[in-house]
Amino acid sequence: MNPDDTATNVSGERLSFIEHKGQTIFVIDFSNCSAKEMILLMEQIRTIVARHAPGSMLTLADFNGAEIDKKVATRMKEVLTLDRPYVKRSAWVHAESVPHVFYENIKSFSQRDIPTFKTREEAMDWLVQPAGK
Numbered sequence: 001m002n003p004d005d006t007a008t009n010v011s012g013e014r015l016s017f018i019e020h021k022g023q024t025i026f027v028i029d030f031s032n033c034s035a036k037e038m039i040l041l042m043e044q045i046r047t048i049v050a051r052h053a054p055g056s057m058l059t060l061a062d063f064n065g066a067e068i069d070k071k072v073a074t075r076m077k078e079v080l081t082l083d084r085p086y087v088k089r090s091a092w093v094h095a096e097s098v099p100h101v102f103y104e105n106i107k108s109f110s111q112r113d114i115p116t117f118k119t120r121e122e123a124m125d126w127l128v129q130p131a132g133k
Helices: 003-014 033-050 069-087 100-110 120-128
Strands: 015-020 025-030 057-060 087-094
Touching: 003 025, 015 069, 025 033, 025 120, 033 069, 033 100, 057 069, 057 120, 069 087, 069 100, 087 120
Parallel strands: 025 057, 057 087
Antiparallel strands: 015 025
16 A cells, blocks of 8 residues: 555545534544554645635644654644634644643644634534634
């Protein structure tokens, strides 16, 4: 199996758009991903997000059991920075898998506010609420 096949197989299950209260959310399921899988997914995430209108996307990332090392954190910083113009709001669930020092560094580098939630439902409700709430 070549890396392209792996990326395709991984993304088909892990990157999806769902409707929640009439709004579309881009769900990124990093749950139980290896560091290598996360790197492959981040390339596809960057491409997908860049196809959308500036300031239009709501994104939800689930990190339950994800393997996050320094290389993953560095690539995540880069992708989040490149995606910033397209994303209206982002939320993370199960962020306890992300070492705190990486989380703070990612937020600082990408200049993005990324709140964390215990459940996907809480995160989705926050994502779709009107701005300022």
